[in-house]
Amino acid sequence: MTTQLLWFRHDLRLADHAALAAALEGGGRVLPVFVLDDGAAGAQAYGGASRWWLRQSLASLAESLAGRGAPLLLAKGRAETILPALAAGLGAATVHAGRAVEPWARDQSRRVHEALQDAGRALRLHTTVVLREPHGFGSGSGKPYAVYTPFAKAMLAAGEPGMPLPAPAAIPGAEPPAGGETLDSLGLYPVAGEPDWAAGFPAHWQPGEAGAQARLARFAAGPIARYDAARNLPGVEGSSGLSPHLRWGEVSARQVWNAASQAAQGSGAETFLKEILWREFSYHLLWHRPELPERCLRPAYEKFPWQPHAPLLAAWQQGRTGYPIVDAGMRQLWRSGWMHNRVRMVAASLLVKHLLQPWRDGAAWFWDTLLDADLASNSASWQWVAGCGTDAAPYFRVFNPVLQGEKFDPAGAYVRRWVPELARLPDAFIHRPWEAPAPVLAAAGLRLGHDYPRPVVDAAEGRARALAALAALRPDSADAA
Template identity: 50%
Template sequence: MTRSETQGIRCLHWFRQDLRLSDNPALLEAAARGSVLPVYILDDENAGDARIGGAGRWWLDKSLSALNEALGGGLRCYRGRAEEILPDIIDRYGIEHVGWNRCYEPWRIARDKGIKAGLKARGISVHSHNGSLLWEPHEVLKADGTLYRVFTPFYRKGCLSARPPRKPLPAPGHIETITPDADDAGFSPDGLTLRADHPWAEQLDPHWQPGEVGARQRLEAFLSSGLSGYKDGRNRPAEAHVSRLSPHLHWGEVSPNQVWSAASHGYEGSDQDHFLSELGWREFSYALLYHEPSLVEKPLQHAFENFPWQEDSGLLKAWQRGQTGIPIVDAGMRELWQTGYMHNRVRMIVGSFLVKNLRLHWHHGRDWFWDTLVDSDLASNSASWQWIAGCGADAAPYFRVFNPVLQGEKFDTDGLYTRRFVPELEALPNKYLFKPWEAPSDVLNKAGLRLGVTYPYPVVDLKQSRNQALQAFQQMKEAPS
């Protein structure tokens, strides 16, 4: 697959969040133009606080290795500022064309604009493509040219009524890669030493298969056994009705166009419609981040800048470790730590508990998820935390406080999910599984459970903390603007 002299011009394809060969418009163009130098740059310096978290680095390590294998070992990896690294590579290899698929994080947009302008000034051909979204954020606007702030009109009117997603593109029939120089500063994916940043990497291995092949297999498995019953089943964490495609989508091992196309052919009804709308929510998050770059830090509803958040490191640590004494919350936080993932319904439950019952700032949840989720995505993570905190676009009202006991009883009826991740409660009857503090002493003894010893008492009273949260919300509303 590798040869130093080829027909056509010498091209550089810059891999970013498009770690696949199929439906990769920038790579397809480069392969059609001539020989290709495939490059990945770990640019932590420009990323700043948005540098890839621990679980993400574990995933990236494996995904890059899979991509390198698919390229026949031709992927060159670099570490540093992309605007400094790319010119050196271009000069070294006599590159005439540079291509990439666009990213939409604010820091990447600013960096990429500067790189594109600099390369064009040198006479280098530069093309960027949309390989990550179904619709470009700058194209999905209301008639007056402003951003949609409510999901349904954004999705139904701004997206679906405007045009259907494009069809997926084929993988290049052949990629003639450029042989790297012996003294090139780049290295194989192993040289990035990404796994060293992740202290719990070994326990993630059994749960995932990063890479384009793993993404395709996950999509096929979901469509064959998970899509039917998705609309209702997706709320039940013990059932296999979630796609678990989010990390594959984030890293671009499968494109949203490929997922949309696969789920649109041979399937119909409310399950299909609901699943496709979840891809729409991903688009909505990216549109919000694109048009509101402050989404990561500042509430979209500015009144929340005056919300009286608490600071309590003990409560935060109990939440992070799954030791709150609230079983469904602890199950979710332990699933996150053990697998790098959390079921979506449970994400809403643990999020509501953090920002409303514990009244800790949503930034704490954002940061913990950013470091521990394999699918941590700046747009989705920021928009989702603002949604659950009640301060974002089309957000859950702040006065909507998830009752974790009722949520557990409704969506984990048999307790299979909770018992899996909180084995201390395994022998507790379903009647008390989600509220062990109400169990009589003889029931606790029979279950081998000692509250405060083998499993904690609740760190807060659910009813009292809910009322305090609502009082704080009312005070914020009444505060002078």
């Protein structure tokens, strides 16, 4: 009887999984395998929060597979060594996998393909991560897109992505070889015996395909209709919360697209679908511009006069900038592994503009602490905020953290939740505590500079400094107002 190898990557689900479907169509038995290949990922290896999620997601996937008759083999090491050896031992002619977009994963795919080919075997890649593969989707001129709006229009003009595939009722599993890894031996964080900084994550998340489907169903059943307005309000549950599930492929982009399209009509659904297309655009950029995580897509910005300062970076990371909306976001991130999208933009703007810290430092912190740390979206979004991407917000557009807080969290519900030392301040001062009179501070039990810091930089001075830094670039590289 023939055997098919199914290599899980960033697609940890059974429904709408083209590689799984192809493996089943190939006949015979199927051996699912996940390979933790930190050596291939290098500097882009999974961060701490990602590793926590991965552990839970793999446990969920293994349970789902076992319920259908197939084991999940866990392995650690170089995929180009492990997979050909497995294929040879099982007599498998083909390895099926989803196509990855990350530069390191593309190199990994090439090495696995070459090693299998040398042994007379094949690697077959399938679409499991995106709606449309970026290598086959270009502009009318045949060039890749560099601007979101025409990209989104072209995606919409290409038609609906099709109906998702159902999960198989049964999978004829192959017997795995002895000596596989366990979840513990993979060394995914947190490590036993060390402080469990992720202890609060389970209160917010249910990793795995079942959790993804439950969250998608809840969102499509009601909140999506209010998404256009509610998505910008961090104090309410207006977001879908699907980003970690999408990042790990516990739900496919096609499943999300179809559920959103069928659930509601109107501006809420339309706005949400545009967010899915922004994710697609980010993958498109990363595929065609693999330097996206490391270098500015607008080369002139490589000379931007950043002022790296470790204490300022630490204050931002710890939620101690003195700007309540930013500090609330950074503390939400640390405690839940996630941050509201509007607040991500405000926090990122403060770092790269008011504080003049390099965008790569912010991207690195998000990479380590976000459960939805996605190389394409994280890199593209930071370049967007920093003004150095191909289609970015101009650098001179500086978010005022006070006004952003007052506009999108007017009653301070979000700030009061995540920055409890400010909870007793009146609404008028919740986003500007340094302006509160002494009696108001005393009544709130707040000592500025002790219980909560004063702003690390004056907002007006920070904006002026950012614009001066922009002006220091050559005229042909600076944004025109």
